[in-house]
Amino acid sequence: xxxxxxxxxxxxxxxxxxxxxxxxxxxxxxxxxxxxxxxxxxxxxxxxxxxxxxxxxxxxxxxxxxxxxxxxxxxxxxxxxxxxxxxxxxxxxxxxxxxxxxxxxxxxxxxxxxxxxxxxxxxxxxxxxxxxxxxxxxxxxxxxxxxxxxxxxxxxxxxxxxxxxxxxxxxxxxxxxxxxxxxxxxx
Amino acid sequence: xxxxxxxxxxxxxxxxxxxxxxxxxxxxxxxxxxxxxxxxxxxxxxxxxxxxxxxxxxxxxxxxxxxxxxxxxxxxxxxxxxxxxxxxxxxxxxxxxxxxxxxxxxxxxxxxxxxxxxxxxxxxxxxxxxxxxxxxxxxxxxxxxxxxxxxxxxxxxxxxxxxxxxxxxxxxxxxxxxxxxxxxxxxxxxxxxxxxxxxxxxxxxxxxxxxxxxxxxxxxxxxxxx
Amino acid sequence: xxxxxxxxxxxxxxxxxxxxxxxxxxxxxxxxxxxxxxxxxxxxxxxxxxxxxxxxxxxxxxxxxxxxxxxxxxxxxxxxxxxxxxxxxxxxxxxxxxxxxxxxxxxxxxxxxxxxxxxxxxxxxxxxxxxxxxxxxxxxxxxxxxxxxxxxxxxxxxxxxxxxxxxxxxxxxxxxxxxxxxxxxxxxxxxxxxxxxxxxx
Numbered sequence: 001x002x003x004x005x006x007x008x009x010x011x012x013x014x015x016x017x018x019x020x021x022x023x024x025x026x027x028x029x030x031x032x033x034x035x036x037x038x039x040x041x042x043x044x045x046x047x048x049x050x051x052x053x054x055x056x057x058x059x060x061x062x063x064x065x066x067x068x069x070x071x072x073x074x075x076x077x078x079x080x081x082x083x084x085x086x087x088x089x090x091x092x093x094x095x096x097x098x099x100x101x102x103x104x105x106x107x108x109x110x111x112x113x114x115x116x117x118x119x120x121x122x123x124x125x126x127x128x129x130x131x132x133x134x135x136x137x138x139x140x141x142x143x144x145x146x147x148x149x150x151x152x153x154x155x156x157x158x159x160x161x162x163x164x165x166x167x168x169x170x171x172x173x174x175x176x177x178x179x180x181x182x183x184x185x186x187x
Numbered sequence: 188x189x190x191x192x193x194x195x196x197x198x199x200x201x202x203x204x205x206x207x208x209x210x211x212x213x214x215x216x217x218x219x220x221x222x223x224x225x226x227x228x229x230x231x232x233x234x235x236x237x238x239x240x241x242x243x244x245x246x247x248x249x250x251x252x253x254x255x256x257x258x259x260x261x262x263x264x265x266x267x268x269x270x271x272x273x274x275x276x277x278x279x280x281x282x283x284x285x286x287x288x289x290x291x292x293x294x295x296x297x298x299x300x301x302x303x304x305x306x307x308x309x310x311x312x313x314x315x316x317x318x319x320x321x322x323x324x325x326x327x328x329x330x331x332x333x334x335x336x337x338x339x340x341x342x343x344x345x346x347x348x349x350x351x352x353x354x355x356x357x358x359x360x361x362x363x364x365x366x367x368x369x370x371x372x373x374x375x376x377x378x379x380x381x382x383x384x385x386x387x388x389x390x391x392x393x394x395x396x397x398x399x400x401x402x403x404x405x406x407x408x409x410x411x412x413x
Numbered sequence: 414x415x416x417x418x419x420x421x422x423x424x425x426x427x428x429x430x431x432x433x434x435x436x437x438x439x440x441x442x443x444x445x446x447x448x449x450x451x452x453x454x455x456x457x458x459x460x461x462x463x464x465x466x467x468x469x470x471x472x473x474x475x476x477x478x479x480x481x482x483x484x485x486x487x488x489x490x491x492x493x494x495x496x497x498x499x500x501x502x503x504x505x506x507x508x509x510x511x512x513x514x515x516x517x518x519x520x521x522x523x524x525x526x527x528x529x530x531x532x533x534x535x536x537x538x539x540x541x542x543x544x545x546x547x548x549x550x551x552x553x554x555x556x557x558x559x560x561x562x563x564x565x566x567x568x569x570x571x572x573x574x575x576x577x578x579x580x581x582x583x584x585x586x587x588x589x590x591x592x593x594x595x596x597x598x599x600x601x602x603x604x605x606x607x608x609x610x611x612x613x614x
């Protein structure tokens with residue numbers, strides 16, 4: 001890993017932390033306000049790619065573990081990681097990797113804007129939603145004892161918001177792809 | 188240090204950043220001026236090996252910037268245009284300590300080296316401060332301290348006063364004047380290099396003039412006007 | 414801006430090594446999953462809660478820190494009363510709370526510097542395998558903490574620019590410029606790190 005990759009990952013971690021400091025906004029038809037930070041997994045994967053994106057999240061998770069309140073709402077510390085929803089936080093690492101892995105293969109320079117957007121959307125849904133939930137939901141079930149089927153059922157409520165986040169992540173990813181392409185030069 | 192450019196050339200694909208250049212430098216103060224994109228920055232990055240020549244070679248006291256890259260980097264320091272980006276740790280003291288630490292200094296010797304360099308640039312009171320709290324001039328002095336503490340023989344400055352107001356320019360100028368090290372200073376701030384014994388003028392990727400400060404500035408004004 | 418959750422003190426947890434604390438947290442956390450007796454779990458909770466509350470945080474701050482996770486645990490407790498049984502809901506809630514207070518105690522009694530030193534030491538085997546440089550870990554954390562205030566400032570500037578042009582702040586209009594302007598600095602930061610020979614020569 002060259003110095004520039006290390007720096008890009010660290011800067012992205014810092015961006016994710018700053019996104020957690022911004023007050024949550026209500027978007028469209030979703031009643032619950034969402035934090036910009038929760039888009040981080042999709043943004044990291046689609047913008048800086050698999051390895052650098054995952055490293056950005058490794059750094060974030062370690063900062064949470066060492067007791068810095070870097071998550072939205074000032075959350076941090078081992079209690080967050082060892083709580084019922086700690087699995088989602090671990091899932092972010094693999095989720096950003098998966099989003100990046102798919103983005104690197106689906107999206108190329110010179111494709112039409114629509115094709116790029118479709119590629120980013122597919123990557124964000126697969127990595128930022130499916131992978132994250134695939135790790136987060138069993139963890140919840142294991143920790144709380146709540147049956148897995150009920151956890152899945154309850155999680156469905158978050159899917160519309162997550163799809164909307166993926167749509168916003170696409171816009172940001174496309175803006176960076178045009179303004180300062182990083183994805184094509186893989187780490 | 189005795190710096191030799193031997194037909195050193197720098198290209199990025201089709202684009203020529205610096206045409207083959209041969210020259211020797213050993214003066215204690217060397218200025219480099221020219222328009223944006225004239226090759227000044229390429230020249231400076233070739234000197235300490237941050238970029239490798241596409242053809243030809245560059246040596247410092249006989250060390251090749253490609254073959255002996257590590258030794259060249261260890262013997263040189265580089266001050267960048269935006270001081271905020273070269274301070275990479277949250278506390279000024281920790282940042283200054285980082286270079287000597289990577290070179291194996293630790294414990295009391297490390298603390299003493301850091302204190303001494305901060306005293307020298309009169310920034311001791313900044314030790315526990317964070318970079319975003321400092322002025323541009325303070326940042327540039329902190330960056331300079333972080334370089335000087337590693338005891339390089341040659342320090343390169345890439346437009347060190349570019350983003351500074353007059354007061355901070357004066358501060359940085361005094362700091363450069365006070366260095367015992369050899370210095371190569373790239374600048375748009377002509378006052379900064381006017382007193383130098385040797386000033387290079389670059390134009391469109393070539394060395395357009397090589398001489399003393401006053402003459403070089405006069406030549407630069409001519410080429411820039413047309 | 415980013416103040417650590419560490420609390421000054423001299424309790425035995427403060428004096429314990431970071432490795433011992435982390436290992437203890439893992440072992441006790443896992444062991445509690447083998448216990449299903451509410452009385453035993455209640456006792457564990459009493460012990461960890463006392464431990465946590467006696468660290469000198471003050472009751473208000475002690476609970477404020479844990480509020481989000483406490484809400485989550487309460488939520489799943491209520492769900493479990495409905496979908497499982499009150500007995501099972503009670504055991505799982507007591508267990509989660511006991512772990513929560515223990516984890517929060519470790520966080521509150523360990524400085525960031527000690528954590529980072531421990532992590533760097535744990536990375537040394539990876540360095541031996543040639544996977545990474547252990548010192549890069551410290552550098553990366555330093556970089557993150559160094560640049561958070563700068564990026565927050567950049568966000569404030571973008572917010573102002575929106576206001577000046579009469580635009581409402583939307584994630585879709587601010588994320589692109591914020592990310593591009595930040596990542597563009599990567600080249601000059603990386604160049605400075607290389608020029609200073611910080612990643613070892």
